[in-house]
Amino acid sequence: MEKRELRVGFYPTTSCYGCQLNVLNIEDKLIDIFTEVKIVCFHMATSASKIEESVDVAFIEGAVVTEDDEELVKKVREKAKYVVAMGTCACHGGVQSANIGAGFSLDEAIKTVYGENFQFDMKVMPPRPLDKVIDVDFYLPGCPIEKEEFLYFLATFIWSTWPEQKDFPVCQECRQKGNPCVVIEEGKPCLGPFTTAGCGARCPSLGLPCMGCRGPIKEIQRVDAMAKMMEKNGVDPLEALKRMKVFGGHSDEIIEKFKSLVRGE
Amino acid sequence: MPNNNPLQPKKAVIKKVFKVTPTEKMFVISFVDPKDQEEFERNYTRPARFVQVNLPGIGEVPISLCSPPTQKGFFALTIRRVGRVTTVIHNLNEGDYVWIRGPYGNGFPIDEWKGRDLLFLSAGLGMAPLRSVFLYALDNRWDYGNITLINSARTKRDLLYYEELEAIARTYKGDGVKVIQTVTREEVEGVCKGRCHLYIPQANVDPKNSVVIMCGPPRMYQSIFDEVIARGFDPDYIYATFERRMRCGIGKCGHCNVGSSDSMLYVCKDGPVFSYRQVQRYPELME
Amino acid sequence: MRYLKLRYEDRDRLFEALRKYGEIYGPVKISKKTYDFRKVSRFDDMDLNYVRTISPPKKFVYPPHEVMFEIDREKGKVSIPEEDMGPIVLFGLHHCDIEGLKRLDSVFMGYPADFYYSRRRKHLFIVGYDCKPDEFCACNVTHTSFSTDGFDIFLHPLPDGWLVRVLSERGQALADEIGMEDASTDDFKAFERYQEERRQGFKWDMDAYVLRGVLEMHRHSDVWEELSEECLACGNCNTTCPTCRCYEVRDIPSIDGVHAIQERVWDSCQFEHHALVAGGHNFRPTVADRMKNRYNCKISPAYGTNLSYCVGCGRCTAFCPAGINFWENLQKLSEVSKHAK
Numbered sequence: 001m002e003k004r005e006l007r008v009g010f011y012p013t014t015s016c017y018g019c020q021l022n023v024l025n026i027e028d029k030l031i032d033i034f035t036e037v038k039i040v041c042f043h044m045a046t047s048a049s050k051i052e053e054s055v056d057v058a059f060i061e062g063a064v065v066t067e068d069d070e071e072l073v074k075k076v077r078e079k080a081k082y083v084v085a086m087g088t089c090a091c092h093g094g095v096q097s098a099n100i101g102a103g104f105s106l107d108e109a110i111k112t113v114y115g116e117n118f119q120f121d122m123k124v125m126p127p128r129p130l131d132k133v134i135d136v137d138f139y140l141p142g143c144p145i146e147k148e149e150f151l152y153f154l155a156t157f158i159w160s161t162w163p164e165q166k167d168f169p170v171c172q173e174c175r176q177k178g179n180p181c182v183v184i185e186e187g188k189p190c191l192g193p194f195t196t197a198g199c200g201a202r203c204p205s206l207g208l209p210c211m212g213c214r215g216p217i218k219e220i221q222r223v224d225a226m227a228k229m230m231e232k233n234g235v236d237p238l239e240a241l242k243r244m245k246v247f248g249g250h251s252d253e254i255i256e257k258f259k260s261l262v263r264g265e
Numbered sequence: 266m267p268n269n270n271p272l273q274p275k276k277a278v279i280k281k282v283f284k285v286t287p288t289e290k291m292f293v294i295s296f297v298d299p300k301d302q303e304e305f306e307r308n309y310t311r312p313a314r315f316v317q318v319n320l321p322g323i324g325e326v327p328i329s330l331c332s333p334p335t336q337k338g339f340f341a342l343t344i345r346r347v348g349r350v351t352t353v354i355h356n357l358n359e360g361d362y363v364w365i366r367g368p369y370g371n372g373f374p375i376d377e378w379k380g381r382d383l384l385f386l387s388a389g390l391g392m393a394p395l396r397s398v399f400l401y402a403l404d405n406r407w408d409y410g411n412i413t414l415i416n417s418a419r420t421k422r423d424l425l426y427y428e429e430l431e432a433i434a435r436t437y438k439g440d441g442v443k444v445i446q447t448v449t450r451e452e453v454e455g456v457c458k459g460r461c462h463l464y465i466p467q468a469n470v471d472p473k474n475s476v477v478i479m480c481g482p483p484r485m486y487q488s489i490f491d492e493v494i495a496r497g498f499d500p501d502y503i504y505a506t507f508e509r510r511m512r513c514g515i516g517k518c519g520h521c522n523v524g525s526s527d528s529m530l531y532v533c534k535d536g537p538v539f540s541y542r543q544v545q546r547y548p549e550l551m552e
Numbered sequence: 553m554r555y556l557k558l559r560y561e562d563r564d565r566l567f568e569a570l571r572k573y574g575e576i577y578g579p580v581k582i583s584k585k586t587y588d589f590r591k592v593s594r595f596d597d598m599d600l601n602y603v604r605t606i607s608p609p610k611k612f613v614y615p616p617h618e619v620m621f622e623i624d625r626e627k628g629k630v631s632i633p634e635e636d637m638g639p640i641v642l643f644g645l646h647h648c649d650i651e652g653l654k655r656l657d658s659v660f661m662g663y664p665a666d667f668y669y670s671r672r673r674k675h676l677f678i679v680g681y682d683c684k685p686d687e688f689c690a691c692n693v694t695h696t697s698f699s700t701d702g703f704d705i706f707l708h709p710l711p712d713g714w715l716v717r718v719l720s721e722r723g724q725a726l727a728d729e730i731g732m733e734d735a736s737t738d739d740f741k742a743f744e745r746y747q748e749e750r751r752q753g754f755k756w757d758m759d760a761y762v763l764r765g766v767l768e769m770h771r772h773s774d775v776w777e778e779l780s781e782e783c784l785a786c787g788n789c790n791t792t793c794p795t796c797r798c799y800e801v802r803d804i805p806s807i808d809g810v811h812a813i814q815e816r817v818w819d820s821c822q823f824e825h826h827a828l829v830a831g832g833h834n835f836r837p838t839v840a841d842r843m844k845n846r847y848n849c850k851i852s853p854a855y856g857t858n859l860s861y862c863v864g865c866g867r868c869t870a871f872c873p874a875g876i877n878f879w880e881n882l883q884k885l886s887e888v889s890k891h892a893k
Contacts, residue, residue, distance in 0.1 A: 029807065036807050151806075151807055159323060161350075164324075164802065168824075171788050172791060176617075180582060180585070180586035180588075184871060185584055190873070192786070225783060225874060228874070229782070229875075270667035273667075510825075512801050520798060522849060525768055526768035526852050528853055529849060
């Protein structure tokens with residue numbers, strides 16, 4: 001199998017840029033990354049970045065919030081063979097989407113943050129995950145992304161294949177580590193059963209309940225069962241839904257359940 | 266390096282690649298080490314067993330053998346481009362290496378069928394494992410009675426081995442071998458129209474002394490079971506192959522389990538070929 | 553088998569003598585409510601009154617991640633990694649966990665024997681320890697409440713020490729080294745009293761052999777929808793089960809384009825992908841299907857060995873975050889079939 005230079009680009013939309021920073025934080029492998037692949041665009045790393053050039057793999061960080069974001073991701077989609085949604089903002093809409101479908105009003109949000117009569121020089125929209133705007137090939141969740149998982153994704157492309165994504169919950173990794181279960185132990189409102197694995201159960205390993213920062217598992221979301229589990233541990237169902245919404249704002253299952261609870265069904 | 270690890274794949278080389286349909290390619294492969302080839306041939310006695318094709322660093326997939334045990338020095342796999350690993354395999358060329366372990370699975374109990382007529386029913390990719398059985402039967406022509414093979418697919422260009430089967434039909438004309446090829450989604454010259462079971466009445470086999478061998482999507486099995494039994498075929502001689510997720514091929518990884526209250530089976534080890542009587546005993550096979 | 557006695561004050565001598573059979577792992581309290589097998593340096597580090605550990609002993613012979621092959625694409629090599637485990641003494645395994653290991657043995661060491669499991673398994677020295685059941689224990693239901701093999705020595709508490717059943721040849725040598733005395737008639741009586749108390753302690757009155765049929769009769773029942781309503785599909789029942797052994801194989805390439813590993817990782821039948829095949833067909837598409845499969849897989853016997861995989865340890869119930877009770881559900885199913893016409 002002939003090795004061919006892989007062309008890779010990193011593109012930011014609206015987010016904290018923490019995922020891109022985490023790529024740059026892979027210090028011991030950074031030279032290898034830049035040697036093995038051709039970085040076509042990565043504004044945080046090189047001023048020689050070119051948005052217009054075609055790439056094999058485009059890593060897009062952030063949620064789509066502005067008109068510029070939308071234009072950028074559509075342009076990238078056209079030039080990229082594979083698009084990877086990088087980070088929970090791109091995969092699920094991120095924390096800024098927490099109130100989507102639960103009484104979110106863009107005007108009110110702007111007023112709250114910037115005050116009355118604030119003038120933007122850009123057009124703002126309610127935040128959306130990447131796949132509500134363009135076709136996404138692969139999801140690399142995390143807030144921020146895990147370095148190991150990023151390297152795995154990149155390596156599969158170098159090996160002219162693509163990554164297998166995790167479709168199982170944090171609990172799997174938590175038990176494999178031999179941790180006690182924070183739900184059974186202390187009745188904590190842990191989102192582990194609901195959240196995509198990959199972090200090595202970082203929070204539960206420290207005795208903290210999972211916040212769900214890697215977003216809900218795409219394939220199957222047991223919203224009712226999660227709410228019931230938390231209710232047994234004294235968390236009000238609406239409160240439980242709000243917790244799930246922090247990183248799963250755009251999940252249809254959660255929004256539906258939320259609306260039915262608010263309507264008092 | 267020799268070791269006693271049953272999961273150790275052996276290096277093999279792609280000798281030839283044929284494009285069979287727009288989505289399927291046939292790979293003719295042989296092991297690099299003649300000892301591995303010998304061992305493979307020793308273990309491949311019943312047709313339609315399968316191998317695990319391993320691309321180191323990329324992944325592993327189970328693929329049915331489409332060449333019969335009577336062919337020596339190589340084996341053949343027909344692979345549909347459907348997932349991550351098969352996409353990479355499709356990009357391989359003659360001279361490229363793949364790693365193989367196997368053969369696994371039980372294969373068809375073809376020695377128990379001596380003296381009987383054979384009726385093959387295939388839909389889609391099901392023709393790949395059946396090819397190995399069909400060719401085996403032709404290579405041992407004196408052991409079996411009349412043979413009919415009904416090959417079906419959606420369109421003519423999806424029919425696996427269309428040309429090869431037509432050629433065989435011409436060669437064996439007058440020797441009790443009949444090939445019927447049919448498509449379900451189009452009307453086109455040279456092939457029949459409709460599902461394979463429509464052509465069972467045209468088979469040149471004696472129902473009471475026949476073996477029915479089928480491979481296709483499981484949802485076609487029940488209607489064919491019903492149909493052939495109603496037509497007087499012997500229920501003790503009906504066989505089908507079943508698909509499940511498989512990772513190891515030797516009954517360890519647990520994915521292909523199928524159970525009933527008397528026992529849990531592994532399709533990879535106890536199958537993938539099951540008789541109609543086994544299907545009655547393990548109804549989960551049909552689910 | 554020899555039936556000997558270890559006096560309470562001789563426990564440290566046993567512990568010291570065990571050291572030559574490997575690093576000693578025993579039950580340790582790791583949090584308010586949870587126990588696990590951890591490395592211990594003294595007999596009294598162990599909490600032998602534990603009921604169950606959160607992770608079963610399978611992790612010692614069948615770790616969550618096992619690198620099967622190291623790959624070098626440039627050299628065209630697919631090689632097995634060096635062995636990374638030395639001898640281990642597992643101290644304090646209850647009957648259910650010993651039976652669990654026996655079931656794993658039947659799978660992984662049945663023909664053809666699994667290379668990785670076998671090379672770890674030969675390192676184990678097993679010290680059994682008797683126990684009293686809690687409300688989740690049901691080894692009486694699964695016919696695994698008393699192990700007669702699968703260990704080297706087995707300790708049964710007595711008022712002043714332990715009755716020791718010495719099984720293996722290594723166990724015999726160990727017993728001789730410590731110089732254990734023969735057990736007396738009084739010791740046997742105390743042993744029988746303990747067994748009687750154990751029997752009284754079991755909560756669930758069912759028979760797994762009968763349940764096999766009960767489950768099959770409910771193959772197409774709606775009851776699975778109802779039972780799985782609260783299921784989170786999180787796989788905790790699998791990771792904590794001493795006999796769950798499904799694994800997924802993953803290739804992890806590295807960015808140098810040359811080196812990679814192929815590893816196997818624990819899988820769970822509760823996950824979406826477990827019965828998914830290429831092309832997108834899922835043989836068990838719903839949570840109810842997957843729950844039904846797990847119950848069947850645990851209660852029905854394996855082909856050829858007639859061993860059921862459930863050993864009644866109660867972990868799947870005790871460690872289910874949703875609080876789903878395996879035994880209660882099985883009882884419900886039995887009742888449904890009682891009333892079914």
